[in-house]
Amino acid sequence: MTDRPSIPAPPAAALDAIRRAVGPKGVIEGADRAPYLSEWRARWPGEAALIVAPASTQEVAKVVSICAAHGVAITPQGGNTGLVGGQIPYGNEILLSLRRMRTIRDVSPLDNTMTLDAGVALAEAQQAAREAGRLFPLSIGSEGSCQIGGVVSTNAGGVNVLRYGNMRDLVLGLEAVLPDGRVWNGLKRLRKDNTGYDLKQLFIGGEGTLGIVTSVVVKLFPLPRETVTVFAGVPDPAAAVALLSHAQDETGGLVSSFELMGRLCLDLVLRHIPDTRDPLGAPHPWHVLMAFSSSGGGLRARVEALLESALEKGLLADAAIAQNEREGADFWRLRHTISEALNHEGLGARHDVSVPTADIPAFLEAAGAEVASLAPGARVAAFGHIGDGNVHYDVVPPDGAAPDALDGLRPQIEERVYDVIARMGGSISAEHGVGRHRRAAIAKRKSAVELDMMRAIKKALDPQGIMNPGKML
Amino acid sequence: MTDRPSIPAPPAAALDAIRRAVGPKGVIEGADRAPYLSEWRARWPGEAALIVAPASTQEVAKVVSICAAHGVAITPQGGNTGLVGGQIPYGNEILLSLRRMRTIRDVSPLDNTMTLDAGVALAEAQQAAREAGRLFPLSIGSEGSCQIGGVVSTNAGGVNVLRYGNMRDLVLGLEAVLPDGRVWNGLKRLRKDNTGYDLKQLFIGGEGTLGIVTSVVVKLFPLPRETVTVFAGVPDPAAAVALLSHAQDETGGLVSSFELMGRLCLDLVLRHIPDTRDPLGAPHPWHVLMAFSSSGGGLRARVEALLESALEKGLLADAAIAQNEREGADFWRLRHTISEALNHEGLGARHDVSVPTADIPAFLEAAGAEVASLAPGARVAAFGHIGDGNVHYDVVPPDGAAPDALDGLRPQIEERVYDVIARMGGSISAEHGVGRHRRAAIAKRKSAVELDMMRAIKKALDPQGIMNPGKML
Missing domain, CATH: 3.30.70.2190 (Alpha-Beta Plaits)
Structure with a gap:
């Protein structure tokens, strides 16, 4: 696997058609482009053939139809808060931002459901639930700017997973634009529906590789007193x-x-x-x-x-x-x-891993021994949602060392930590996802059977491979 | 769609190889076959080219490999308590029972997880959890005889869904034998794992059409006092x-x-x-x-x-x-x-439907009006898990009428009730699944987009179509 996929440059006619489909308000140009092409740590600076922000599901469908007809690749983007570069295009993709789709379609306290378009900020969603006397429990550091579509596409976790689950557990229904431009309306508000494969699960945590999530129905809960x-x-x-x-x-x-x-x-x-x-x-x-x-x-x-x-x-x-x-x-x-405090000490080597909760002490011990042998003096900052078995395991340079002191060792440290995780049946990306960052690690560490299944599904739903290429798979 | 799919008769050499793979203990013959070929209401009597009960995942994989090599169709069966005929073969399939795979592999109260082979009875699983001071909350009428593999494959619900969710919400990891005979080991005991598509979701509620579930990891909860x-x-x-x-x-x-x-x-x-x-x-x-x-x-x-x-x-x-x-x-x-009480009055027309909880009164009114106009005097027995929006909506013959008085009207009544459900965005099979029973209704009522997606996934994972043909799709 090469890090950078080969993506053909889109024909000018396709770009013109896309511009027309979204109208002048839907095209982001000039200096306004920059914030879409880099995330906050500037780890994966990107480029895009065109940046558009459709105003509706119908406009998204139009754009994707044009892309499908011309083989143009698409990177969907929510609030651009992802930590693994999944939302940043390589260069020949169009970037499709969901930010203009900010309608809260429905809040039903009696059903404990809420229907939100993809561009609604997580904090807005929490607020809408509270105003209806209900709790929408998902809470993460970026909640002021991250958007529901991204929260779904990355299956975000956060501090309330222990009690209420990951985003996957909170989604009842979903609408998505498929890679051929058709709209799948799975916006059910049902707690039970056993009428076939649960298709929404493919888009939850799918990192935009199977389609674009445009709207979701989420569960609400009683407000704690x-x-x-x-x-x-x-x-x-x-x-x-x-x-x-x-x-x-x-x-x-x-x-x-x-x-x-x-x-x-x-x-x-x-x-x-x-x-x-x-x-x-x-x-x-x-x-x-x-x-x-x-x-x-x-x-x-x-x-x-x-x-x-x-x-x-x-x-x-x-x-x-x-x-x-x-x-x-x-x-x-x-x-x-x-x-934020760790940033002051340098990037070091950061990990977002999980093991069964009871194995956390054993993981910390084994990983600590690996780090000590590889990078004597390096310090371990371990923290996280251990109720979910999820540890943010960050290795920072020795006290007083330069912030980049560990940069050369980063790949080896990651390999050793991932080896420990593999031995313990854990996950090398508990909540942040794969994106660009862990694509090679996934390809190396997942079983051939599992990679085959993932590729078969990708090929079945996106045979041209236009949805967010070079991410996850 | 024809009701009965065309399934080729298996070659004798394949059946011999399968017999050898499972050994004499694994072949069910003679009078012992009958209980596998009919369910308790005898609605879908079936036949099978061979009935086998492998003793391990490896034996299941061997059997499926032989079937894949010879294009032999397979119907997996758990406790044979399903209500829609999904577990009953048409005749040229082999029937693969999971009943000999009864190992409880692990109970971890500290992690709140339990690992069970597919043939463990639901009541045994509940008991194992209780003995470890934990609750496994899924509870359904057939819990004494239904098996975990079937509970997973049908995404069973029951009386505790409101608080603890359907089986889908209770599964952390899963092992399955794929239609090509390879084993996918997804037996993770993790609360968080964002490293790609959540493949287990396809097997949960997949009704055995994408592979055979051989083992699962489930969540446990504190025991209520x-x-x-x-x-x-x-x-x-x-x-x-x-x-x-x-x-x-x-x-x-x-x-x-x-x-x-x-x-x-x-x-x-x-x-x-x-x-x-x-x-x-x-x-x-x-x-x-x-x-x-x-x-x-x-x-x-x-x-x-x-x-x-x-x-x-x-x-x-x-x-x-x-x-x-x-x-x-x-x-x-x-x-x-x-x-059981309703059985005394005749089969009538029975429905297992769901709508958003707050819409239940409107559903009952609209469906009641349809029934009254179509079958004056027919009585409606409505009951169910309304906390989940799930109503068992059963229409029974007028008081004193013959038990089969409504049999001729059954298809029309179902159509009318399903029309009401469709208008309200509900589900025509909330918990019982599709199987044989609702296959035609699903084909007629799901959107073309959704059916295309389901078929694409089926074809991607089971290109020969040998897994439980003529069920669901």
């Missing part, structure tokens, strides 16, 4: 895993978030991020941020009781309960600014 | 829908089951099923069976409070709370024996 946020110091990752199990048992599954962070993460946040402080009196080797939510009463008393019994069992060493919303937000800020 | 069961009389379906919403809001989503049943259902149960009694003092036009569960305390007090406020709002007319487990089981027996 009470939330309790806890920041705890724990002796080691095994204690954190046992603490999660204990907390779930004692609250009957009311844990909505359960985030682990190593000492180094907290130290770097306190060093680089202004106005942060350690909620606990003394340093601990590992920390856990837990959130509980319920619409019943008495949640806080139950959380206090479970913290006490966890303390007795040695599952935690100390814990602070947020006394109000502001303090809870401060706890969360420690978690959400880890990536 | 407290359960409250309520039988209520409600004025009409609209009140039932509003009551559900109220109950979810007041308990924060602790409703695990919410079943509706019309007066006729209860009357026929009381008439035909021994040792049953109406839990309420006076008759009501509609009834709701609600179950709540929690591992916190104080559930009963909260349920009592919500019943009181529901009474004030007119959402219910009367309610009985089960005083103990036996009484709760008695309430559930009223629900679970409805189908």
